[in-house]
Amino acid sequence: MVKLLIGHKGSGKTGQMVQLANDSIEESNGSIIFINKNHRLMYELNYKIRVICMEDFEHITNIDEYIGFIYGIISSDHDIETIFIDSILKHADVSLGDLPVFINRLKAISKIYGLDFVVSVSAEKEEMIGVDFDGCEILN
Numbered sequence: 545m546v547k548l549l550i551g552h553k554g555s556g557k558t559g560q561m562v563q564l565a566n567d568s569i570e571e572s573n574g575s576i577i578f579i580n581k582n583h584r585l586m587y588e589l590n591y592k593i594r595v596i597c598m599e600d601f602e603h604i605t606n607i608d609e610y611i612g613f614i615y616g617i618i619s620s621d622h623d624i625e626t627i628f629i630d631s632i633l634k635h636a637d638v639s640l641g642d643l644p645v646f647i648n649r650l651k652a653i654s655k656i657y658g659l660d661f662v663v664s665v666s667a668e669k670e671e672m673i674g675v676d677f678d679g680c681e682i683l684n
Contacts (some may be wrong), residue, residue, distance in 0.1 A: 546650045547681045549664040557664040558630055565628050566590045574625035581634045598635050610636045611649050618657055626660045633666050640667055644674035651679050
């Protein structure tokens with residue numbers, strides 16, 4: 545399943561996502577991954593959570609490369625339960641126009657591999673034109 549945290553910058557999405565990730569590690573039997581733009585949240589997350597900072601992967605520049613990167617993460621750990629992606633619009637030149645394809649691809653990956661995605665988007669639902677919210681859960 546793809547779960548979305550949506551709202552404009554400064555609405556508390558990152559804090560909520562950190563709390564969700566830290567809470568999920570307590571009841572998880574598998575791996576939790578947290579993808580962030582930079583190293584800023586490293587010490588706010590439980591040490592059992594694998595933190596991936598996109599600044600370390602500056603050559604991932606579009607949606608296709610980003611999805612390939614996610615496949616690489618999944619292929620390296622078959623016990624992943626949840627992948628958190630904080631502020632997707634700040635990663636790899638992803639724009640609002642890319643979201644319909646990106647969300648659909650995450651839904652497909654989720655179904656195939658039996659894992660959840662929690663994605664924060666700095667936009668309101670009305671701005672996410674073309675996104676199919678079927679199969680998604682809005683968390684806020």
